[in-house]
Amino acid sequence: MNRALIPAQRLNKLPAYVFARLDELKARARQQGLDLIDLGMGNPDGPTPQPVVEAAQAAIADPAHHGYPPFEGTASFRQAITDWYYRRYGVELDANGEALPLLGSKEGLTHLALAYVDPGDLVLVPSPAYPAHFRGPMIAGGQIYPMMMRAENGWLIDLEEIPAEVAQQARVLYFNYPNNPTAAVAPRSFFEAVVEFARRYDLILVHDLCYAELAFDGYQPTSLLQIPGAKELAVEFHTLSKTYNMAGWRVGFVVGNRQIIQSLRTLKTNLDYGIFAAIQKAAETALRLPDSYLHQVQERYRTRRDYLIGRLAELGWRLSPPQATMYLWIPTPRTASGGAEGSTEFALRVLESTGVVVTPGNAFGEGGEGYVRISLIADCERMGQAMDRWREAGIRYS
Numbered sequence: 554m555n556r557a558l559i560p561a562q563r564l565n566k567l568p569a570y571v572f573a574r575l576d577e578l579k580a581r582a583r584q585q586g587l588d589l590i591d592l593g594m595g596n597p598d599g600p601t602p603q604p605v606v607e608a609a610q611a612a613i614a615d616p617a618h619h620g621y622p623p624f625e626g627t628a629s630f631r632q633a634i635t636d637w638y639y640r641r642y643g644v645e646l647d648a649n650g651e652a653l654p655l656l657g658s659k660e661g662l663t664h665l666a667l668a669y670v671d672p673g674d675l676v677l678v679p680s681p682a683y684p685a686h687f688r689g690p691m692i693a694g695g696q697i698y699p700m701m702m703r704a705e706n707g708w709l710i711d712l713e714e715i716p717a718e719v720a721q722q723a724r725v726l727y728f729n730y731p732n733n734p735t736a737a738v739a740p741r742s743f744f745e746a747v748v749e750f751a752r753r754y755d756l757i758l759v760h761d762l763c764y765a766e767l768a769f770d771g772y773q774p775t776s777l778l779q780i781p782g783a784k785e786l787a788v789e790f791h792t793l794s795k796t797y798n799m800a801g802w803r804v805g806f807v808v809g810n811r812q813i814i815q816s817l818r819t820l821k822t823n824l825d826y827g828i829f830a831a832i833q834k835a836a837e838t839a840l841r842l843p844d845s846y847l848h849q850v851q852e853r854y855r856t857r858r859d860y861l862i863g864r865l866a867e868l869g870w871r872l873s874p875p876q877a878t879m880y881l882w883i884p885t886p887r888t889a890s891g892g893a894e895g896s897t898e899f900a901l902r903v904l905e906s907t908g909v910v911v912t913p914g915n916a917f918g919e920g921g922e923g924y925v926r927i928s929l930i931a932d933c934e935r936m937g938q939a940m941d942r943w944r945e946a947g948i949r950y951s
């Protein structure tokens with residue numbers, strides 16, 4: 554290749570994209586007219602709630618929204634965020650400085666690394682993790698220390714396992730419960746331990762509470778900001794993509810420590826102009842929807858979770874129902890030699906033999922090897938068809 558066309562090292566250094574081969578097979582299957590059942594991405598299948606769409610339509614018609622939006626987000630969206638926080642978690646936040654709208658939480662999670670990680674800095678990131686948690690720090694030139702999570706620990710990070718000299722050098726710790734991809738949840742005592750750990754080692758905490766509302770059976774996820782003292786060193790990210798079926802609208806927010814938020818804002822002032830004000834109006838409407846909407850969404854995912862767990866049990870997978878998220882995290886079958894089939898191999902085998910797309914666990918880091926993630930983004934009938942195909946193709950857990 555012409556040397557001039559070789560991209561910057563920060564791009565070349567990113568780990569290989571596990572989805573490449575899967576995408577190739579998906580494209581080929583589509584060309585052949587195969588009926589793919591895509592349970593790969595965490596892309597909600599439902600429509601955005603009608604009041605939200607209507608608020609956006611009215612806002613688009615209003616010329617007041619047609620110019621550049623304010624860098625810090627509109628005052629009314631920020632107020633809706635802090636009101637929502639108080640309602641959900643009893644946490645008081647200042648809408649002027651402790652809440653910042655984002656172009657989706659992925660944007661903020663990644664840019665936060667650019668604001669806080671210098672080349673060579675150590676960043677503590679779980680493995681497996683949502684890829685932005687490690688790709689953001691890598692783009693910033695940071696070194697990742699993977700905090701390995703394991704099924705035996707209920708996929709909780711084991712803080713005791715982090716060597717003191719590593720923790721002393723680290724600057725930032727990313728984490729996420731309810732967790733993508735494992736669907737694990739963490740008790741309040743874990744959040745207390747992380748805050749204490751961050752204090753001891755002078756770290757900033759980045760908590761991704763993207764699945765705040767997709768919780769079932771009466772379970773209420775903890776906000777890191779509910780822990781006394783957390784606001785001194787932490788921020789928490791949220792998205793409207795999941796709960797409100799707004800993944801395409803690109804809107805999320807971060808709340809918490811004023812100084813961290815100010816640094817992120819300073820960076821973003823140099824990168825983007827923020828979210829179209831009409832979309833902020835829509836997001837504000839979503840956050841103010843009555844809880845009955847939320848219960849409907851939760852019920853939809855809970856029903857799908859229970860249905861799929863039942864169907865997978867017929868194929869040999871014994872899973873305990875996760876208390877939150879829109880995912881099932883299932884081990885790959887044992888091979889003849891007694892080990893687990895590789896995540897990628899299993900996902901490719903399933904795709905080739907059944908046309909069902911699942912995400913290989915190693916796309917989320919080494920700690921996800923031996924698992925695949927299934928997204929509950931189709932109705933029970935469609936997931937039933939997927940399971941019928943698995944049964945016919947002899948896909949089972951053994």
Ligand SMILES: Cc1ncc(COP(=O)(O)O)c(C=O)c1O
Pocket residue numbers: 595656657658659660683729733761763791792793794800804805
């Ligand atoms: C843990 C986690 N954080 C963030 C995101 C990204 O959300 P957004 O659409 O707000 O960028 C996702 C999307 O799947 C996710 O799983």
